[in-house]
Amino acid sequence: MDQDGEPTNDDRVAQLYRHSDGYPESVLRNLAQLKELLDATRAERGPGYAAASFVFLNKLSTINLYLDGDPDRTTDAAQPADLLDPSNMEHLDQPLFLLGHGIENPADGIHGDEEYLDVVELPTRDPFDESAEWTVKVSSHSAFLRWDGPTDEAFERASWQFNGPLEHTLEGIVAEPA
Template identity: 75%
Template structure:
């Protein structure tokens, strides 16, 4: 069973001036593993990668990078590992060959994510909502903390209406720094 979720990456404008730019928003749908234990670990991994490589560039990039890293992590299900596969780890371009996909029924790495238009509404079968707030900063600044909001399990309206209302009316089980969310909501590995 899939645990679907919506992740909204935002960057608030710094200026309190009403003429300032609106918040920048990028939103994605994640079909599987949308529970906090998985999403928060993946966000921490992404943040560490972006900090180390100095490649944080705002919400749209962070959302795209999240999907890319998450997709890479599922590729192992489809390559080598002694299985009768025509996709080989030493030739990632094999994944781009449609003939190599004949044995796969809707591969997760092609269907696991979607780029969402926040104005169109959410699917209605998500179990969690997330808001990842990136600081307004220059790419040349030192890395800064991310904050995250994590909804309660299905603790928001479920309809095909504007997404903004679902995010506004959600009951948030956590709102704070990403690393604190990890400490508070993620169980330690056994």
């Protein structure tokens, strides 16, 4: 916020990293599902909340990988506290649902493991207004450099295969399932 309490551009940025299945087809489908859910529930509150919801829903969708029905474990999806008991994760080398996503500080750069960059722009609006279109930019495959320092210039230098409304991104990049 600036000295007058107005949001600055930095207040409108949430930079995420998704380690597994960060390909445009998957990310765009997840974004469309998230937008549909946020629109239906009128729960969109800006980039930070949308980013947190994106991570939560991605993690929630993979939790079944750790609830495999082994009778020797007490993990029960109906008892979320069971998921917090480390003894229920002893069979895992690393519980990937605790990893795989990160919130990055745009001032620190891009760590270099990404194959694609995606930019999702949410409109600045009152959360109780009618839903509005999200704008999405999707980079070409590995069309950017590892970047140390603030990411503004990295995103300016990237080559973009698409830049437009989310619904058109889905049409242009993602082939609808048959």
